[in-house]
Amino acid sequence: MTLLELQSVTAFYGPVQVLDGVSLSVPEGGAVGILGANGAGKTTTLRSISGTVRAGGRILYDGADIRGKRPEQVAAMGIAHVPEGRGGFGALTVRENLRIGAYLRRDRKGVESDIEFVLELFPNLRERYKSHASALSGGEQQMLAVGRAFMAKPRLLLLDEASLGLAPSTAMTVYDAIAKLRRESGIAMLVVEQNANLAFRLVDSATVLETGRNVLSGTSAELKGMDEIRRAYLGG
Amino acid sequence: MGQFIQLVVDGLSNGSIYAVLALAIVLVNQATGLINFAQGGMAVFSAYITWLLTEHGLSLILAILLSVLASFVLGALVERLVMRRFERGDPDTAVVVTIGLLTLITGICGWLWTYNNQQFRSLFSLTTVSIFGAAVSIRSIGTFAVIAVIMLFLQALFLGTKFGLALRAVAINPKSAALSGLPVGRLLMAGWGLAAALGAVAGALVAPQLTLTPGMMDTALVYALAAVILGGQSSPVGVVVAAWLIGVVENLAAVYVHFIGYDLKVAVPFILTFVVLVVRPQGLFGRKVVARV
Amino acid sequence: MFRSPGLFSRAWVRRAITAIAVIAVLAVPLGFDEYTNQNLARIGVFAVAVLGLNVVMGYTGQVSLGQIFFVGVGAYVTAYGATHGWNIGVVLVASILIPGVIGLLVALAAARLGGLAIAMLTLALPIVGVPLAKRLSDYTGGSQGLSSAFSSAPEWSGLYNDQWQLYVVLVVGGAVFLLTRNLVRGKYGRAFAIVKSNEAVAASMGISPYRYKVLAFTVASLIGGVSGFLYMAVVQFTSPETLSLGHSVTLLASMVIGGSASIVGSLLGGAYYVLAPQLANHVDPNTTELLQGALLLLVLFLLPGGLVSLPRVIARKLRRNRPTGGADRQQSSSGAPARGRKAVEEAPTMSGIPTGRPE
Numbered sequence: 001m002t003l004l005e006l007q008s009v010t011a012f013y014g015p016v017q018v019l020d021g022v023s024l025s026v027p028e029g030g031a032v033g034i035l036g037a038n039g040a041g042k043t044t045t046l047r048s049i050s051g052t053v054r055a056g057g058r059i060l061y062d063g064a065d066i067r068g069k070r071p072e073q074v075a076a077m078g079i080a081h082v083p084e085g086r087g088g089f090g091a092l093t094v095r096e097n098l099r100i101g102a103y104l105r106r107d108r109k110g111v112e113s114d115i116e117f118v119l120e121l122f123p124n125l126r127e128r129y130k131s132h133a134s135a136l137s138g139g140e141q142q143m144l145a146v147g148r149a150f151m152a153k154p155r156l157l158l159l160d161e162a163s164l165g166l167a168p169s170t171a172m173t174v175y176d177a178i179a180k181l182r183r184e185s186g187i188a189m190l191v192v193e194q195n196a197n198l199a200f201r202l203v204d205s206a207t208v209l210e211t212g213r214n215v216l217s218g219t220s221a222e223l224k225g226m227d228e229i230r231r232a233y234l235g236g
Numbered sequence: 237m238g239q240f241i242q243l244v245v246d247g248l249s250n251g252s253i254y255a256v257l258a259l260a261i262v263l264v265n266q267a268t269g270l271i272n273f274a275q276g277g278m279a280v281f282s283a284y285i286t287w288l289l290t291e292h293g294l295s296l297i298l299a300i301l302l303s304v305l306a307s308f309v310l311g312a313l314v315e316r317l318v319m320r321r322f323e324r325g326d327p328d329t330a331v332v333v334t335i336g337l338l339t340l341i342t343g344i345c346g347w348l349w350t351y352n353n354q355q356f357r358s359l360f361s362l363t364t365v366s367i368f369g370a371a372v373s374i375r376s377i378g379t380f381a382v383i384a385v386i387m388l389f390l391q392a393l394f395l396g397t398k399f400g401l402a403l404r405a406v407a408i409n410p411k412s413a414a415l416s417g418l419p420v421g422r423l424l425m426a427g428w429g430l431a432a433a434l435g436a437v438a439g440a441l442v443a444p445q446l447t448l449t450p451g452m453m454d455t456a457l458v459y460a461l462a463a464v465i466l467g468g469q470s471s472p473v474g475v476v477v478a479a480w481l482i483g484v485v486e487n488l489a490a491v492y493v494h495f496i497g498y499d500l501k502v503a504v505p506f507i508l509t510f511v512v513l514v515v516r517p518q519g520l521f522g523r524k525v526v527a528r529v
Numbered sequence: 530m531f532r533s534p535g536l537f538s539r540a541w542v543r544r545a546i547t548a549i550a551v552i553a554v555l556a557v558p559l560g561f562d563e564y565t566n567q568n569l570a571r572i573g574v575f576a577v578a579v580l581g582l583n584v585v586m587g588y589t590g591q592v593s594l595g596q597i598f599f600v601g602v603g604a605y606v607t608a609y610g611a612t613h614g615w616n617i618g619v620v621l622v623a624s625i626l627i628p629g630v631i632g633l634l635v636a637l638a639a640a641r642l643g644g645l646a647i648a649m650l651t652l653a654l655p656i657v658g659v660p661l662a663k664r665l666s667d668y669t670g671g672s673q674g675l676s677s678a679f680s681s682a683p684e685w686s687g688l689y690n691d692q693w694q695l696y697v698v699l700v701v702g703g704a705v706f707l708l709t710r711n712l713v714r715g716k717y718g719r720a721f722a723i724v725k726s727n728e729a730v731a732a733s734m735g736i737s738p739y740r741y742k743v744l745a746f747t748v749a750s751l752i753g754g755v756s757g758f759l760y761m762a763v764v765q766f767t768s769p770e771t772l773s774l775g776h777s778v779t780l781l782a783s784m785v786i787g788g789s790a791s792i793v794g795s796l797l798g799g800a801y802y803v804l805a806p807q808l809a810n811h812v813d814p815n816t817t818e819l820l821q822g823a824l825l826l827l828v829l830f831l832l833p834g835g836l837v838s839l840p841r842v843i844a845r846k847l848r849r850n851r852p853t854g855g856a857d858r859q860q861s862s863s864g865a866p867a868r869g870r871k872a873v874e875e876a877p878t879m880s881g882i883p884t885g886r887p888e
Contacts, residue, residue, distance in 0.1 A: 050415060075417030087412030089405050100405045103398070104417040152417060271649065318826065331592050331648055332785055333829050339778060340822025347819045450818075454774060458656045461649040465642070499660045506653040510638055513646075 002060075003028045003188050004049070004156055009057035011041075011048050011212075018044045019055065020212035024190075026156065031182060031189040033199040033206030033220075035229075041212040042192040043084050046158045049190070050074050050081040061156070076104055080154035084161050084192075086145040090134030094125055097133050097144055101151030111151070118147035121177055139170035146178055150185070159191045163198050175201045200224060241370035243487045249376035251483020252383035253445075255476040256438035257453070257460035258467070259390055260431040262475050265464070266394065267403045267427025268315075268323055270330050274337035276453030276460070278314070278432050281341050282307040283439030284349055287356055287448055296357050304436045311432025312425035323424070324410070345450035358444035379441050383476065386434065390472040403427050455502060459483075462505035466512055482508060554703075558688075558695040566691040568803060570763040573698035574756055576799025577705055579784045580792070581752030586781070587790035588713050589745035590725030591647045594777050595635070595654030599628040599750040601772030603757020605662065605669055608767055611679035620679075621701075624761075625754040632750020633743065640742040647742070655774040662769040674768025677761060697762050705755050710792050712748065721745055775818075779806075782825045788835030797836045 004026040011019040019041045026032045034042045048055035051066070051074040059067050066074060075081075080101075089097050098118060102111045119126040122143040128136055133144055142162050149157055162178065163171035179202045182189060193199035199206060200220045207217040208229070216223070223229050257276060264272045272278075282303050289299035318337060322330040360378035364371040394400040406413045406423045414420050439453070446452050463482055467475030486504035489496045496504065558566055582596040603624040610620035639650045662669045669675060682693030712718060720741050723731045728738040761767060783802040788794020805824075809817040832838060 052411065052415075071411075071414035072417050072419050075415055081415045083412060083415060087409060087415060089408045089412065091408050092401070092404060096401055096405075099398070099401060100413070100416050100418070103402060148416065273648075273652075321830065326590075328586075328590050328592050328648075329829070329833070332781065333826065335594075335778060335781060336785075336822055336825035336829060338822070339782065339818055340826060343816065343819030343822045347813075347815050350815065451775075455656065458652060461652060465646055465649055497664075500657070500664055502660060503653075503657040506650065506657060509650070513642060514638060 001028045002026070003030075003062065004190065005058075005060040006045070006049070007058040007060070009045065009048055009055050009059060011044050011053050011055045013044075018212050019048065021057065021214075022209065022212065023214060024207050024217070026188050026190050028155075029186045029188050030205075031191060031203040033196075033203035034190065034192045034209060035194070035196050035199060035206050035223075036209035038194070039211075040209040042194075042209055043160055044212075045209070046081060046083075046160050046190065046192055050079060050158060052081075075152065078153075078155040079158065080149035080152045080156070081158040082145045082149045082160060082162065084164065086141050088133045088136075088141050088145060088148075091132060093132055094129050094136070094144060097148050098151050101148035102153075104152060110153075114151055114153070118150060121181055122147060138165050139167075139174060142166065142174050143177065146174070146181070150181060150187070154187060157187050157189045159189060159193075161192055161194060163193065163195050171195070171198055172201070178202055196223075196229065238369040239491070240488075241368050242372070243491060244484050245367070245370060245372045245376055247484030247487035248480050249373075249379045249483070250487070251463075251480035252379045253438060253442045254456055254459040254463050254482060255383050255479035256386060256434055256441065257456055258463040258475045258479050259386060259472055260434040260438065261460055261464050262467075262472060263390070263403075263427055263431040263434065266407050267424055267431075268319070269407045270319075270323065270327065270334065271461070271464070272337075272431070273331065273334040273457070274314075274341060275431065275435055276457035277338040277341040277345075278307070278311065279435030279439040279442075280345055280448075280450060280453050281310070281439075282432065282436030283356065283443045283448055283452070284345055286436070286440050287354055287443070290357060296359060300359070300436070300440045303440070304433045307432040307436040308429040311435075312429035314432070315425045315428035316421070319428070320421070320424070342450045349450075351450055354448040356440075356443035356448045359440060375444075382437065382441065386437065387472055387476045394472060399426075458502065459505055462509050466505075466509050554699060555696075558692040558699070563689065563691045566695045567763070570691070570695045570698045570759075571803045572796075572799045573695070573702045574759045574763055574799070575780070575783065575802040576796045577702045577759060578753060578756035578780055579787060579798035579802065580706060580709055580795035581749040581756060582780055582784045583790060583795050583798075584709060584713065584721075584752065585742075585745045585749035587784060587788075587794075588718060588725065589721040589742060591640075591742055591745065592781075593651045593746070593749065594648060594774070594781060595651030596749060596753055596780050597772050597774075597777035598654035598658045599632055599753025600757045600760060600780075601655075601658060601662070601767065602628040602631060603754035604760045604767040604771055605675065605757070606754070607679075607758045607761035608670075608675035608677045609668055611677040611761070612675065617679065621758055624758040625751050628754035628757065629747055629751040632753070633747045636743040636746035636750075640739050640746065647746075652774070655772050655777045658772045659769045659774075662772065669769070672769060674766060674770075676766040678765050680762035680765065694763050698759050701755065701759060705752055706792060706795075709748075709752065713790075713792075717741075717744070779821065782821055785825060786828050786835055788837030789833075791835065791837045794835050794837035801836075 002025050006022055006024050008021040008023055009019055010017065010021060022041065022045050024032060024034070034045060036042050044053055047053035049059055051069050051071040055067055058065050061077060061079065066077065069077075089100060092100065095115070098115050099111070102114070105111055119129070124140050125143055125147060128140060133141060136144060146159070146162065159178070162174055166174065175198050181187070182202065189202065191199055191203055196206075203220055205217070205219045206223055207214050209215070216226070216229070257279060260275050260279070261272055264270060264275065285306055286299045286303040289302055290296055294302070314337065319330070319333065322333045358375055360375040362373055362375055364373045366372070394404065402413070402418050402423055403426070405416075406418060406420050410420050438456070442456055443452065459482055460479070463475050463479035466482070467478035482505045485508060486501040489504050490498045490501040557569065561569070578596060578600050581599070582593060585591050585593050606624040606627050607620055610623055615623070635650070635654070639647045642650070663672050680690075680694050680697060682688040682690050686693060688696070713721065720731070720736045723734065723736055724738045724741045731738050731741070760771070779802060783798035784795070786801050787796070787798025805821065806817055809820050812820070828835060832842060834841070
């Protein structure tokens with residue numbers, strides 16, 4: 001059952017075309033990666049889904065086109081976007097950040113137990129529970145961003161470059177925790193990542209973007225075997 | 237001793253008025269990250285609404301309540317129709333817009349109701365009671381009580397409610413807040429509306445003392461801004477304490493510091509602000525914001 | 530505004546045009562009646578004041594509500610010096626330096642705070658300035674103010690007073706405009722612009738935002754002092770009312786309406802400052818403030834570059850109405866190389882909101 005399907009999505013920044021027909025699909029509960037170099041249109045693809053960038057083509061979520069919806073409407077439909085740069089609320093505490101993630105929920109008890117789940121998943125956050133988000137390390141901020149998105153109880157998580165600015169070992173910890181989150185919650189994920197090694201720890205399949213177009217798609221196993229992928233994104 | 241106590245109590249009462257306006261400014265600042273220079277002008281407009289209603293025979297308390305409601309709606313509309321376009325742009329431009337609003341609103345008041353002083357009835361009685369040998373007016377005590385209640389209400393709103401949390405989140409990172417499903421536009425309107433409603437209270441408290449004119453709040457705005465800087469821009473309690481401090485210190489300085497006197501006491505908040513900021517740039521109660529590049 | 534290359538780019542043509550313009554301007558005082566000359570002189574006075582404000586606010590991005598204070602101090606120093614028989618050169622220098630020193634001291638404290646604190650603290654200057662001027666009555670004449678007719682035309686010139694005063698404004702004001710133009714177009718101007726657009730970037734480039742903010746504020750105060758000197762030369766009277774908050778707000782409105790970060794815009798701002806109240810008074814004196822507020826907001830909404838950008842905006846509108854507009858867009862989108870895209874992808878999105886200030 002397909003949860004999200006992009007059909008020939010286009011997007012412009014001013015006069016410059018950034019997306020030139022991106023297509024992909026994410027099955028219910030699946031995890032799909034978007035790989036590619038800087039400027040290939042990965043972030044813009046996520047933004048066009050979450051309604052922060054105007055897009056052309058079709059973006060079908062649960063079979064209905066969600067193009068033109070405002071970000072908060074998209075969020076209300078069960079799509080949580082962890083933006084590039086983590087989108088943290090620096091002057092709010094860890095707890096408050098998590099509660100903001102659950103803004104649309106009305107089930108108090110569920111929210112509290114999900115906060116507990118996030119703290120189990122990311123023990124670092126438990127230690128910093130009362131601190132301001134701005135006081136956290138980069139890795140902790142990334143964990144918080146993922147935790148915040150999870151708090152919305154989404155059906156689809158859009159994850160943008162979770163490894164950005166993190167030490168390799170930290171990035172790996174973060175990705176492994178997200179993979180665990182995926183196993184335990186069954187949330188579908190669309191994962192933008194420059195570091196394909198990391199992405200393959202999480203996703204089942206992936207598509208490679210170049211200058212706003214899909215140039216390659218396949219399962220993780222297929223892609224890992226390809227020479228050009230290995231050369232361009234796997235460091236050897 | 238009697239004079240000293242009297243000065244302190246009157247100072248707290250004056251400070252309370254600055255505090256209400258300062259709280260309104262903080263509210264907008266919390267919701268939008270902006271300093272609204274038109275907050276005083278909007279409060280004057282609200283005071284005129286109250287005055288107009290009493291002129292039509294309404295009781296003062298009912299007039300104030302209606303004016304608070306009308307101000308909430310007007311404040312929300314100002315955000316939606318005027319400020320929305322500038323909120324995400326350059327903050328300096330947005331400040332200029334609020335200065336333009338101040339001019340426009342003051343101009344509208346002057347045009348509709350002339351620049352002449354209008355008498356405004358006081359909510360509290362002017363009779364005095366004796367406390368430790370000082371004659372304290374019921375008005376001072378009433379003003380003080382009103383502001384204490386408002387301050388606690390706001391503190392509870394910001395720190396204890398989902399709505400307050402959402403307001404703060406929107407101010408910090410509106411894009412990310414939208415991604416979490418927060419209705420950013422409506423929250424901003426609510427923030428401005430609440431601030432304008434607070435301004436209406438400030439207007440009703442200050443108008444009997446100063447008599448109602450379009451420029452009535454200009455000086456109060458200056459005090460309120462000083463309280464906002466001094467109190468650290470974001471903490472309601474800090475801002476109120478700063479406003480009280482300003483009210484008391486300026487009263488004492490006016491009497492005990494020969495050079496200052498009553499005419500120059502308006503300089504006191506700024507001298508105070510200068511001294512404090514040189515020592516503590518984040519204000520008395522503000523937290524240091526660490527900017528990451 | 531002379532953008533067309535070719536003829537205007539030739540040095541001798543430009544020099545000739547400048548010479549003709551200077552001669553034309555210098556002939557102006559002789560050709561108009563007294564009322565017009567006085568109005569022109571006042572426009573010059575406030576154009577200088579707006580220019581000063583532009584240095585700190587338009588070019589460096591620090592909102593100041595205190596500019597009128599420095600104009601007032603300059604006027605008071607001039608009046609005091611002139612009535613005490615100081616040499617006119619000494620008067621001019623003092624009327625510039627004293628506001629400059631005060632401005633420097635204020636800036637040293639205010640610029641530490643950054644953000645909007647400068648706007649809030651500068652608001653205090655006119656608010657405190659008015660009672661202070663009343664209090665220091667030994668120097669300022671208190672509420673009565675000071676008058677001084679030091680700027681009457683000297684015998685040898687054979688000019689009327691209004692003509693002589695307009696010449697004073699043209700020469701002194703012209704010099705200030707020229708110096709300021711060089712300042713904002715040079716190395717300092719570039720530093721101001723970087724501080725305005727992004728302080729973090731400025732700091733990373735080794736440009737101290739603090740020092741340049743202090744510098745801009747001080748220069749603005751110096752220029753304010755010049756404006757105060759000229760004010761005294763033209764109006765010949767100053768009182769605490771000169772430095773009231775209302776005037777400071779009008780000065781700020783004039784700067785935005787004339788054109789932020791623009792030399793020509795400062796001239797237009799001076800014209801607005803002088804002429805707008807006169808026009809509004811014809812309608813109804815009670816509406817002056819209302820009209821000014823409405824106009825200021827209108828400009829911010831529709832013409833964020835101010836009146837000075839009007840020709841440019843109209844030209845752009847005309848060009849867009851021609852059918853070639855669409856082709857332009859096509860070309861740049863399909864012709865953009867991959868590297869171009871890379872640069873834009875990092876650009877902020879969801880804005881769609883103009884910053885309100887071009888350049």
